[in-house]
Amino acid sequence: MSAFVTRYPKEEDEVNNAEVKMAMLCANNNVAFTFCDDFNKCVAQMFPDSAISRKYSAGKTKTTQLIKGAIAAELDDELAKTCRSQPFSLLCDESNNRKTEKEFVILARLYDEATMQVTTRFMEMPTCNVGNAENLYEKLSEALRKRGIPWENLIAFNSDNASVMKGRHNSVLSRLKISQPHVQDLGCICHHVQLATGCGIRAAQVPVKGILVGIYTHFDKSAKRCETYKDFVDFTDSDHLKLLRPTLTVMTRWRGVPKCVIWQDICVIQL
Known part of the structure; x- marks a missing residue:
């Protein structure tokens, strides 16, 4: 019983x-x-x-x-078990801190059968103060070796386009191709998207940077215009969105541009 x-x-x-x-x-x-x-x-x-x-x-x-x-x-054991049994790709990036220890981020991108989706999982973030190709490759190789992950399962490699990562003769990628000749270099996906977007903007002849600066300055120095904007937002029962300042940093660091574009664009649509 x-x-x-x-x-x-x-x-x-x-x-x-x-x-x-x-x-x-x-x-x-x-x-x-x-x-x-x-x-x-x-x-x-x-x-x-x-x-x-x-x-x-x-x-x-x-x-x-x-x-x-x-x-x-537990999560690391699960990731290692998955990478040992199926194909996966690696995403890597190295920090450029000058006053602290430099870190080398290693991520794995793979298909998760539980969720039936392609996911990105954290693998390791070792310290690598001397960020040359030899040391970076050794950190990457050690991360796979201690988890028992075979090179044969690695199908693609993603990183930024720095010469230490993607150089033809002396880089992390050139060493990877010795361990896994069939690995595919996908490049930095975000940089590819940014380059494609930039080409599209130039072809359309739309002065995006000038528009962002003009929208911000139109409201920034005028309390009357800001009050008009607030009254309109209240009238339309919309969210009060802050107009971001498109600084020089935003313009040169392309990752900050999309947020600035989206927020400014929503504010203009409301007006």
């Missing part, structure tokens, strides 16, 4: 489950671990009728160790 009796998890398991879920929530939403100290003090008062909340004890230190020692390790 015991086979037909429902066996509920032990209270300790339920407490552990709550602490792990809270740790995952902090990691997914980029919440500071110091928040867990305050939450740990309040959870028993928030749910006084719960035995689980009275035993909940995941502060900053415990939450950090849960993420680094348990959750991260």
Whole structure:
């Protein structure tokens, strides 16, 4: 008869489950671990009728160790197992910090059978203060080697277009092609999109930068125009959107341009 009796998890398991879920929530939403100290003090008062909340004890230190020692390790094992059994591509980028340690980000892009979607997963971010092609390749090779991932499963490589990454003779890519001759160089997708967009704008002869500057300056120095804009937004029951300033940084750092274009364009449409 015991086979037909429902066996509920032990209270300790339920407490552990709550602490792990809270740790995952902090990691997914980029919440500071110091928040867990305050939450740990309040959870028993928030749910006084719960035995689980009275035993909940995941502060900053415990939450950090849960993420680094348990959750991260489990996710890394899952990623390694997937990359060992199916094709995947790598996305890499190196930092150019001058006053701190330089880091080399390694991501894996693969098909997730659970969600039936192509996803990007974090693999590793080792320190590489001497960012030459030899050291960067060694960090990349070590990341695959210690996870038991064969080179044969690597089908594509993505990075920026720096010579240390994509040079013809002495680069990370040239070394990758020795380990995996069939790897495809996809280049930086974002740079490709930016170049294609720039060609389209030039062909259409639309002065995008001039329009962005003109929209901002039209409202920036005139309190009357700003009030007119606010009255119109209230009248149309629309969101109050802030006009972004298209600074020199935005114009030269192309990743900041789309946000500026979208916000300015929405504001103009409202007007």
